[in-house]
Amino acid sequence: MANKESYLGEFEHIVLLSLIRLGDNAYGTSIRQVIEERIHRDVSIGALYATLERLEKKGLVNSRIGESTAERGGRAKRYFHVTAVGKRMLQDTRNSLEIMWEGLNLRSFLTVLDK
Amino acid sequence: MNSSKPPQVPRFAEKLLSFGLPARVREPILGDLAEEYLLDILPQQGIWKGHYWYYKQAIRSLCIYAWREEDGAMAFFWSIVSFVCVIVIVVGVDFSTFTTKLSALTWLLDLRSFGFVLIPALGFAWAATSKNTLLLSFKLVFSEPTDISQEQVQEACRFLRIFGNTCLVMGGIGALLGAMVVLQNLASLTTPSKLESISLAVIAFFYGICLKLLFYTAEHKLRHSEMDNDL
Numbered sequence: 509m510a511n512k513e514s515y516l517g518e519f520e521h522i523v524l525l526s527l528i529r530l531g532d533n534a535y536g537t538s539i540r541q542v543i544e545e546r547i548h549r550d551v552s553i554g555a556l557y558a559t560l561e562r563l564e565k566k567g568l569v570n571s572r573i574g575e576s577t578a579e580r581g582g583r584a585k586r587y588f589h590v591t592a593v594g595k596r597m598l599q600d601t602r603n604s605l606e607i608m609w610e611g612l613n614l615r616s617f618l619t620v621l622d623k
Numbered sequence: 624m625n626s627s628k629p630p631q632v633p634r635f636a637e638k639l640l641s642f643g644l645p646a647r648v649r650e651p652i653l654g655d656l657a658e659e660y661l662l663d664i665l666p667q668q669g670i671w672k673g674h675y676w677y678y679k680q681a682i683r684s685l686c687i688y689a690w691r692e693e694d695g696a697m698a699f700f701w702s703i704v705s706f707v708c709v710i711v712i713v714v715g716v717d718f719s720t721f722t723t724k725l726s727a728l729t730w731l732l733d734l735r736s737f738g739f740v741l742i743p744a745l746g747f748a749w750a751a752t753s754k755n756t757l758l759l760s761f762k763l764v765f766s767e768p769t770d771i772s773q774e775q776v777q778e779a780c781r782f783l784r785i786f787g788n789t790c791l792v793m794g795g796i797g798a799l800l801g802a803m804v805v806l807q808n809l810a811s812l813t814t815p816s817k818l819e820s821i822s823l824a825v826i827a828f829f830y831g832i833c834l835k836l837l838f839y840t841a842e843h844k845l846r847h848s849e850m851d852n853d854l
Contacts, residue, residue: 536655553655554684557648576654579661581632583654 516601522547523559524568524598527590535574535585560588568594630665632657633674636681642700643685656680702840706833736827739797740834744789752782760786764841780842787838794831797824 516524526542527534536553539560543549563569574585590598637653644652656677665673715728749757760779801824 536651537659540655540659552683552687553652553680554644554687557652557684558687561648577658579658580654581657583650583657585654586651 516597519551519555519559520563520568521598521601522549523556523563524590524594527569527588528595528598532587532589534588539588563594564588567591568597630661632660633677636674636678639685640681644688648688652684703837706836730822731826731829733823733826736797736823737830739827740790740793740830744786744793744834747789748782748786751785752778756782760841760845763845776845780845783838783842783845787835787842790834790838791831794828794834797827797831800824801827 522543523539526539526546529542530538536556540551540553540556543551543556560569560571564571568591569588570591571586571588574587576582576584637657640653640656641649660673660677664676668676710731711728714731715723717724745757756778759775760782763776763779764783801821804821804824
């Protein structure tokens with residue numbers, strides 16, 4: 509039986525996908541912006557870092573300190589990238605979701621609700 | 624001549640974040656917020672909406688880390704606030720009639736007793752460490768210790784420990800002096816001036832315990848920051 513650690517939470521799932529989408533340019537601001545642009549979800553920077561730290565503890569994400577710029581007040585960026593374990597976990601989650609969605613069609617159900 | 628200052632992030636919110644966030648995420652979070660605020664939010668939304676955005680980010684982020692960091696800065700802040708509230712409620716509320724009697728609080732505020740405890744304790748702690756450690760300790764409790772070595776943090780912890788312990792001892796000496804006054808003046812204890820001096824001595828002990836509690840918490844906050852830097 510799989511334990512809780514082997515599942516990705518909804519927001520963890522979103523953050524990992526954002527990191528893969530951003531590639532080498534994944535840091536706090538860019539991750540926040542990509543989440544807001546794509547799914548219109550306004551996430552606080554604290555919530556994002558709390559999730560990234562949790563993912564890092566699970567070994568799904570690595571981080572490195574990057575360059576600092578004047579508009580950041582001379583503060584360094586912290587870049588994140590998904591590890592091989594993280595990518596495997598994403599794939600497993602996707603497979604599980606696709607299996608659960610197989611044969612389901614909510615369109616007719618939603619049409620009834622709209623009426 | 625153009626005297627306008629370059630745009631800056633809201634200083635107070637930035638200070639709050641510096642105080643409340645753990646050291647390991649402080650720099651990237653403050654940098655990310657500054658970048659987004661100065662490059663995107665401020666030019667597009669103006670100063671008022673920009674400030675609102677920054678404060679919203681700061682408060683939401685602090686709330687998250689306040690729950691995650693049991694020994695962190697927010698816990699330190701709330702422990703002081705809750706302690707003061709409890710004292711005010713216990714002393715300032717008449718529970719028989721449920722009315723406030725704020726005048727009762729004034730006897731707790733005595734500068735002579737406070738000075739009796741604090742000034743010698745500060746002197747002893749200074750003598751046992753150094754002036755630089757004294758200044759560094761207060762700086763570390765109330766600001767970001769990112770460029771500080773482990774040895775400096777440990778030295779600051781030692782200062783706070785000595786300071787707290789000496790406050791407690793000075794409070795005890797104050798109470799002992801009060802007891803000596805009682806024993807020497809058993810016959811004339813009803814004299815108001817004598818009773819007042821005993822009361823002040825007991826208040827000195829109360830200040831000693833309060834200050835020990837404060838510096839004990841501050842010391843553990845620094846130890847927590849030190850552990851953050853190790854990660």
